[in-house]
Amino acid sequence: MTALLNLHGLTKAYPGVIANDDVSFDIDKAEIHALLGENGAGKSTLVKMIYGLVKPDAGTMTLNGKPFAPHEPRAARAAGIAMVFQHFSLFDALTVAENVALGMEDAGPLRDLSNRIEEVSNRYGLPLSPASRVGDLSAGERQRVEIIRCLLQDPQLLIMDEPTSVLTPQEVEILFETLRALKEDGRSILYISHKLEEIRALCDAATILRHGQVVGSCIPRDTTARAMAEMMVGAAFETPETRPQGSGEVLLDIQSLSLPATSQFGTPLRDVSLTLHAGEIIGIGGVAGNGQDELLAALSGETRSDAAAITLDGQPIGRLGPTGRRALGLSAAPEERLGHAAAPDMSLTENAALTGHVREKLARRGFIDWRRARDFAERVITAFDVRTPGASSAARSLSGGNLQKFVIGREVLQRPRVLVVNQPTWGVDAAAAAAIRQALIDLAADGAGVIVISQDLDELMEISHRFGALNGGRLSPLRPAAGLTLEEVGLMLGGAHDMEVAHV
């Protein structure tokens, strides 16, 4: 086989950090090539160089035997390279056809384009209606928009950045079928992920990055997931240790909670009921945009409901705000770290005081006790191994994983009776994710109740005692997580309904 794209000695440094250091490898024709690495290993920078968004400081690329140095994405697309982004590349308010047109050099009239979209989407089993508004689509459908946008340009190399993180197991299967069909057509795929089992099922070759350097390559089919994970991390790491569920008293009780959507493209909650016991972890799965944000807001107190719809220790709390609920022992950590869970430009001490002032008594008569606040922030930093110069650093300056450890640690150390977290390990590297999961397990073992909302099914299966799925704002009945098969989980997520033809 011949190489389609050859990378040689690619190096890119940013102030204070070398994102890519002398990276070299080949991607063959008609090959699905995995790029593996933790967050911050330099995967995104590398991909951005191939796609022309970032210029390498040194090194060369060769495409089909010819030198390749795209100075902008347009040039990369013209050379036959297309990219499906992990996020931010769709426009909610525009239609499918308009979104596709924006990613193409020569889109032509929208009417012709719509026909071509339907043709390609049927050929690869990705049903889509060109006239629907992207904001109304499910995550799986949105991804189809991106894939079709790429396919219409007849690419030789398709780059996919974490494509399955928002999909149901059934949708993942559809995607893999599509990717294999593309490979049959002679196209190559650069597949970025840290879901190792997927890579083993799909990819022909893998290159592993750590701290910006290539640390190894392997044939995923012949390598165990654990071996690949250890190459990524550079060391063995501990898998969280689960503890048996305590059969405690009822802590939190939600009865028939219905709430309207909080934003234009949000999902209303419909008749959600759930009972959380002391010592229990409830995992709530579901494809993004099925009511996760709304459920978290309803529990944290950002959205108020009928007083009796939510009770904590038998006390109605539906009309209390976040501070009132924290005082009673119900804490929450939302998904968006910067801007929701933490104020980006404020220091860690200030961020610690923002949620900790009630339970940690950091404020007296309306004045903040800065020394206690600082002590509290430092306790979080030490207990959760947050890598930062100190408590006076701005939240923005922390890497995603470190900030997530801080945000979760801040709530855990307040010893809440009930903790609700949304996507606790999203975009967090394997070692930090394991630490966060362990902290949640320990919290439950000490008698608190924990609700974990996540799109990472492996994570939910690993730590939760009972599992439920959100679909269109409804919560499925909870079932014991032990013994659930992937198929059953997929059906609970409502994966099947997404396979029908998209909304017309």
Place this chain on the structure above:
Amino acid sequence: MNFGAIDPVLLIASLMVAATPLIFAAIGELVVEKAGVLNLGVEGMMIVGAISGFIIAVETGSPMLGLLFAAIGGALLSLLFAILTQLALATQVPSGLALTLMGLGISSLMGQDYVGVKPPTMARLDIPVLSDLPVVGPILYSHDPALYLGLVLVACVWWFLNRSRAGLTLRAVGENAEAAFALGYKVVRIRVLAILFGGACAGVGGAYISLVRVPQWTEGMTAGIGWIALALVVFASWKPGRAMIGAYLFGGVTVLQLNLQAAGLAIPVEYLSMSPYIITILVLVFLSADRSSAPGSLGRIFHASR
């Protein structure tokens, strides 16, 4: 009271004149906001356009040349806003407010020698037969060219935003600047161009006041039209057609209440004077039930590194 003195034909003809400055300013700002930029400096760009156009028209004797330089004047002032917000990454709201204050100051400085001067009048369209038709003639065929230019501009902007490729790109930049950048569009360049277009439109709108509507120069003569234009864009849900309807409504009520004042209606003048603002806003609030269409990135600073 003498309502008989109000001639409906003249009323309609003059409401079109009253609405034109607002159409120019609002349509320009609409394009700017569609690109995701909130420029609160409309009032300042209008007044600078008003005096630039006035000076050039008086000195050269050509009102059309005046309009051209009004556009240049407005665009120049907006260039300052573009540099501040797109290159220096200043926050848009205070930058826009500063632009308004600065524009008011610059214009009074520029206009010191022009108070009381009479500008050359703009030739009116005079089509034989058509302009002489009863009713239709005065309403449709006997205005100055700038008024028609305003109507053409609304149609062009509508076509540009909804039908052209470049318009789609502009909307994409306003909707999600990060995504547009990731696709390789030049966010800053597109926004700067939109800001300059908005400045030029506001300038022409201002000059229409000083050259046609009230042919003279007085300090602060735009008298809040820029602010009305800003409100109009929001209540028109960022749709060019609705912005035009809103402008006509505002112009209509303004002219009508002036006529009612002249006719001696027994309502205090203050109430009549505030009526255009109240009625326009009320009607547009009812029209804008789907206010959801605000551009997603409106007012947010974009920097490629974030």
